[in-house]
Amino acid sequence: MKRKLLGILAVVTLIGTMGVNVSAGESEQLEGSLTIYTNCVGVQADIIKELNEEFMKENPGVESEVVAPGADYENIMKVKMASKDMPDIFCTHGWANVRYVDFLLPLNDMEWADSIEPTFKELISDDDGNLLVLPVDQNKWGLVYNKEVLEECGVEVPLKNIDDFMNALEQIKTASNGEIIPMHIAGGDSWPIGQIFDQLATPAFTTSDDNDQEALLDGSFDWNKWTDFVSVIQSMYDKGYFNSDIFTAKYADSAEAFATGKAAFCWYGNSIVDEARKINPDVQAGLQPLPAWYEDDDMSFLNGEQTAFGIWKDSENIDIAKAWLDFMARGENIKKFCESESMLPGINTDVPVDVGFATEYYDEFADIRSFPIFDRAFLPNGMWDLICKDAADMFTGTITPEQYSLDMQNEYERLLEANED
Amino acid sequence: MKAKKIWNSKCIINIMYIPVICLFLMFIVYPLIKGVGISMTNWDGYSENFRYLGLDNYRKMFADRNFSLIVKNTLIYGIGSAVLENVVGLVYAVLLDRKAKTVGLARAAIYLPVMIAPLVMGYIWYFMFQPVGGAVNDLLNMLGQPSVDFLTKGTTTVWIITFINSYQYVGIAMMIYLAGLQTIPGDYQEAAMIDGASAPQSFFYVKLPLLIPSITVNVVTNLIGSLKLYDIIVAMTNGGPGYSTQSLSTMMYQLYFGKQDAGYAAAMGTFMFLAIAVLSVITLLVLRRKEVEI
Amino acid sequence: MKKKVYSVILLVISLIHLIPFYILLTMAFKDKADLSSKWAFPKSLYLDNFVNAWKSANMGRAFLNNIIITVISTALIILFSSMAAYPLARRKTKLNTFVYTAIISCMIVPALTILVPLYKIMADLGGISSYWGIIAVQVTFMLPLSTFLYTGFIGTLPGELDEAALIDGKSRLGVFYTIIFPILKPITATVIILCGVNVWNDYQFSVFFLQKNSMKTIPVALNSFFSMYQSQVNWLAAGCLMASLPLVIAFLVLQKQFVKGLSSGAVKL
Numbered sequence: 001m002k003r004k005l006l007g008i009l010a011v012v013t014l015i016g017t018m019g020v021n022v023s024a025g026e027s028e029q030l031e032g033s034l035t036i037y038t039n040c041v042g043v044q045a046d047i048i049k050e051l052n053e054e055f056m057k058e059n060p061g062v063e064s065e066v067v068a069p070g071a072d073y074e075n076i077m078k079v080k081m082a083s084k085d086m087p088d089i090f091c092t093h094g095w096a097n098v099r100y101v102d103f104l105l106p107l108n109d110m111e112w113a114d115s116i117e118p119t120f121k122e123l124i125s126d127d128d129g130n131l132l133v134l135p136v137d138q139n140k141w142g143l144v145y146n147k148e149v150l151e152e153c154g155v156e157v158p159l160k161n162i163d164d165f166m167n168a169l170e171q172i173k174t175a176s177n178g179e180i181i182p183m184h185i186a187g188g189d190s191w192p193i194g195q196i197f198d199q200l201a202t203p204a205f206t207t208s209d210d211n212d213q214e215a216l217l218d219g220s221f222d223w224n225k226w227t228d229f230v231s232v233i234q235s236m237y238d239k240g241y242f243n244s245d246i247f248t249a250k251y252a253d254s255a256e257a258f259a260t261g262k263a264a265f266c267w268y269g270n271s272i273v274d275e276a277r278k279i280n281p282d283v284q285a286g287l288q289p290l291p292a293w294y295e296d297d298d299m300s301f302l303n304g305e306q307t308a309f310g311i312w313k314d315s316e317n318i319d320i321a322k323a324w325l326d327f328m329a330r331g332e333n334i335k336k337f338c339e340s341e342s343m344l345p346g347i348n349t350d351v352p353v354d355v356g357f358a359t360e361y362y363d364e365f366a367d368i369r370s371f372p373i374f375d376r377a378f379l380p381n382g383m384w385d386l387i388c389k390d391a392a393d394m395f396t397g398t399i400t401p402e403q404y405s406l407d408m409q410n411e412y413e414r415l416l417e418a419n420e421d
Numbered sequence: 422m423k424a425k426k427i428w429n430s431k432c433i434i435n436i437m438y439i440p441v442i443c444l445f446l447m448f449i450v451y452p453l454i455k456g457v458g459i460s461m462t463n464w465d466g467y468s469e470n471f472r473y474l475g476l477d478n479y480r481k482m483f484a485d486r487n488f489s490l491i492v493k494n495t496l497i498y499g500i501g502s503a504v505l506e507n508v509v510g511l512v513y514a515v516l517l518d519r520k521a522k523t524v525g526l527a528r529a530a531i532y533l534p535v536m537i538a539p540l541v542m543g544y545i546w547y548f549m550f551q552p553v554g555g556a557v558n559d560l561l562n563m564l565g566q567p568s569v570d571f572l573t574k575g576t577t578t579v580w581i582i583t584f585i586n587s588y589q590y591v592g593i594a595m596m597i598y599l600a601g602l603q604t605i606p607g608d609y610q611e612a613a614m615i616d617g618a619s620a621p622q623s624f625f626y627v628k629l630p631l632l633i634p635s636i637t638v639n640v641v642t643n644l645i646g647s648l649k650l651y652d653i654i655v656a657m658t659n660g661g662p663g664y665s666t667q668s669l670s671t672m673m674y675q676l677y678f679g680k681q682d683a684g685y686a687a688a689m690g691t692f693m694f695l696a697i698a699v700l701s702v703i704t705l706l707v708l709r710r711k712e713v714e715i
Numbered sequence: 716m717k718k719k720v721y722s723v724i725l726l727v728i729s730l731i732h733l734i735p736f737y738i739l740l741t742m743a744f745k746d747k748a749d750l751s752s753k754w755a756f757p758k759s760l761y762l763d764n765f766v767n768a769w770k771s772a773n774m775g776r777a778f779l780n781n782i783i784i785t786v787i788s789t790a791l792i793i794l795f796s797s798m799a800a801y802p803l804a805r806r807k808t809k810l811n812t813f814v815y816t817a818i819i820s821c822m823i824v825p826a827l828t829i830l831v832p833l834y835k836i837m838a839d840l841g842g843i844s845s846y847w848g849i850i851a852v853q854v855t856f857m858l859p860l861s862t863f864l865y866t867g868f869i870g871t872l873p874g875e876l877d878e879a880a881l882i883d884g885k886s887r888l889g890v891f892y893t894i895i896f897p898i899l900k901p902i903t904a905t906v907i908i909l910c911g912v913n914v915w916n917d918y919q920f921s922v923f924f925l926q927k928n929s930m931k932t933i934p935v936a937l938n939s940f941f942s943m944y945q946s947q948v949n950w951l952a953a954g955c956l957m958a959s960l961p962l963v964i965a966f967l968v969l970q971k972q973f974v975k976g977l978s979s980g981a982v983k984l
Binding site: 078079081082102188190245249382384385390396399418 | 678
Binding site for chain 2: 718721722724725726728729730732733734735736738739742750752753754795796798799801802803805806810811814817818820821822823824825826827828829830831832833836851852854855856858860862887888891909912915916917918919933934937938948951952955958959962963966967970973974975976977978
């Protein structure tokens with residue numbers, strides 16, 4: 001019996017060690033294996049896989065695999081972090097510094113490190129200024145609208161501030177006799193409801209001269225302001241500016257409504273346009289910066305990395321991983337990736353990137369300031385779920401705006417405290 | 422006498438369950454104890470830092486504004502499904518307990534949903550109840566009725582999900598009842614008929630009492646399964662809007678991965694484990710008392 | 716007359732139960748751009764969904780994985796639980812009653828409560844993205860149910876069967892495999908159907924424990940059609956039809972044995 005057990009143990013260890021790879025010695029001829037995890041799905045995931053194939057062709061000694069678990073990405077990564085079982089390269093989807101910093105290798109000495117715009121670089125560096133990831137694209141987030149619908153309803157863009165925006169929503173509703181949904185939100189997926197709160201929070205709390213940036217970071221923020229803020233969005237809901245199936249619609253429904261001219265605004269950034277074109281290739285989309293919250297303030301863009309790759313600091317294949325990032329950072333590869341989603345590149349290369357419908361708008365609004373995405377920059381890691389859930393609860397009338405603020409405050413304090421440990 | 426001696430003489434025969442015990446200790450008991458340990462910390466679910474909190478997470482759970490709603494929903498999912506599956510399953514079994522060509526077809530049709538992954542089943546029903554373009558609303562519109570938003574109606578939606586869960590698993594209950602009915606000797610019923618009992622009478626006074634062992638099995642296993650219901654809720658509403666259709670499972674998942682409050686999630690998991698244990702043991706004891714031997 | 720009414724009732728019940736499958740069928744055969752009612756039958760047999768689902772989810776590979784995992788898991792479940800059930804059914808000492816109760820209670824444990832510690836163990840053992848890792852987990856979580864079924868069934872078998880052989884001095888394992896195991900056929904069919912289906916359809920464990928692309932199983936592959944940023948519901952429908960086909964066939968083949976295994980008073984708590 002004992003011998004049998006030993007035998008089983010031996011087999012188990014054998015199988016266990018088979019996964020370990022021999023890492024490359026010289027950088028000339030790379031040998032070994034690489035695992036890359038990405039949160040990208042669909043076309044973007046396919047492009048990463050394609051590029052990875054090319055990388056393997058250039059480096060015949062490397063066996064490399066791209067894993068794209070889709071919606072489960074974040075959960076899988078959390079479990080992997082807890083077990084210290086990280087892939088060699090992984091995407092940080094905006095959380096490089098806050099969530100993944102302990103697992104990331106500083107990339108300051110990479111060739112492309114200097115091609116990242118200084119203001120943008122700050123977002124993807126740790127508190128000591130170490131560059132953490134390779135940002136393939138950057139999200140320059142504004143308000144995406146269906147051009148034809150706005151023209152039909154006689155709405156003039158850009159909408160400079162929140163009052164203009166509210167008026168536009170009302171106008172769309174009345175001009176179309178309620179046929180067109182002013183703003184389509186796929187709340188069935190939960191996160192899109194949070195999206196509108198998170199994005200409008202930027203003009204409301206961080207862009208004006210008299211902003212709350214510091215108060216949010218040091219914990220002295222007056223949460224009554226949150227009550228006033230969410231009350232405005234509640235009034236949009238009360239006035240019927242959102243789709244009636246806001247709590248059950250899925251992302252695909254938003255894309256469909258946008259594609260078929262049944263919705264004027266969508267709150268997802270540029271990728272919704274690519275999704276909508278799959279249904280109606282002729283859909284005319286436009287883009288403007290986010291309206292200001294206060295009359296004396298200016299419009300703003302949101303800026304942050306969307307797809308960014310970092311290297312696990314304890315990876316056994318750091319050399320190969322660095323070679324892979326260098327490969328991704330090549331101009332033609334960056335271009336290929338960014339153009340598939342109409343997004344700007346995260347690093348400057350000599351190969352120009354065509355961002356499709358968004359090009360003319362980024363040119364038109366070139367002077368508009370960009371700000372980091374609100375919850376990533378000003379809230380502790382872990383607030384997102386509450387923002388989405390309580391927003392839905394407030395719309396349905398289960399809780400009041402005051403309760404929403406109270407929940408935010410409690411969770412904010414809990415997470416601040418937890419992060420200090 | 423002799424036989425009993427053989428079974429008691431050497432306990433070596435117990436070796437046969439050692440593999441099972443080993444697997445359980447390693448992959449269920451040990452992680453479970455670990456989980457209870459996590460419930461007493463403020464761990465975020467992935468980092469190395471955490472602090473010991475004692476029973477704070479449990480206190481927080483009972484003070485949570487949404488806790489009573491979540492428990493209520495979980496009970497509806499659990500008890501509601503158990504009742505629905507068993508009543509309908511029993512009716513089906515009685516209807517299908519005979520030999521006819523259509524019987525095979527009907528059994529297969531009723532059992533078919535069991536074969537579909539629950540998450541996918543949830544999606545299929547989402548397409549049925551979807552407010553815009555959903556199959557049910559299409560039907561209502563064809564009949565000249567306005568569309569109904571089935572998935573945002575709070576407790577009604579909880580019942581819709583309970584219905585879907587029952588739809589998926591009523592086949593198993595039916596099969597167990599069918600099997601139970603087939604073990605009832607034919608002469609029992611004949612005797613009842615000769616005594617002048619009507620068909621319903623013979624069912625309620627002769628068959629039903631003999632079916633209690635099947636009822637026990639069905640009710641207890643359905644209860645355990647449905648109290649843990651997760652996939653269908655995720656596919657249909659993801660617990661929303663807000664917290665209105667959350668169950669302990671979905672809430673636990675969201676606390677863990679969404680709110681990064683792994684300690685609290687583990688506390689809820691421990692509570693859930695204990696609650697299911699208590700409920701199923703009570704049900705088991707009550708039903709077992711009613712069992713009669715053939 | 717009565718017979719006709721009965722047939723009609725059965726037909727209506729069957730149809731009601733088949734409605735979601737009808738919707739699934741119409742969706743599977745429609746183009747994404749076809750926004751007609753889900754009740755409307757597709758105008759032409761549009762097969763691209765099946766092709767796309769098959770290709771994009773690498774379903775050939777996923778099928779192979781599912782078959783390997785399900786077959787081996789089910790075999791091990793049958794082996795371990797029938798073995799465990801034998802002493803538990805035959806030798807009702809206090810210890811064994813306790814063991815039996817403990818095994819059955821494991822049915823109650825919610826998978827998520829133990830997910831992270833379990834993952835950690837598996838990662839330490841090197842079992843992530845390996846067949847043996849997921850099989851170990853699947854087997855463990857199905858054992859309570861199968862042990863329960865086997866113990867009940869063996870309990871109904873007359874003791875004389877094996878006692879005589881034991882008195883003759885044969886080994887217990889030998890007696891079990893030569894005399895008892897062959898009679899367990901019907902309940903084994905039951906175990907195959909109940910546990911096999913669960914393993915085949917498992918999502919919660921597979922998504923965490925099988926991360927490599929080459930290790931994906933069908934439910935994980937299907938779910939990726941309906942995620943955050945993309946929604947290929949028509950592919951999902953087509954994939955779902957393909958995925959459930961082997962199970963339906965298995966059920967139809969084993970149906971008779973399945974019911975037989977459940978009867979004979981074996982299923983008893």
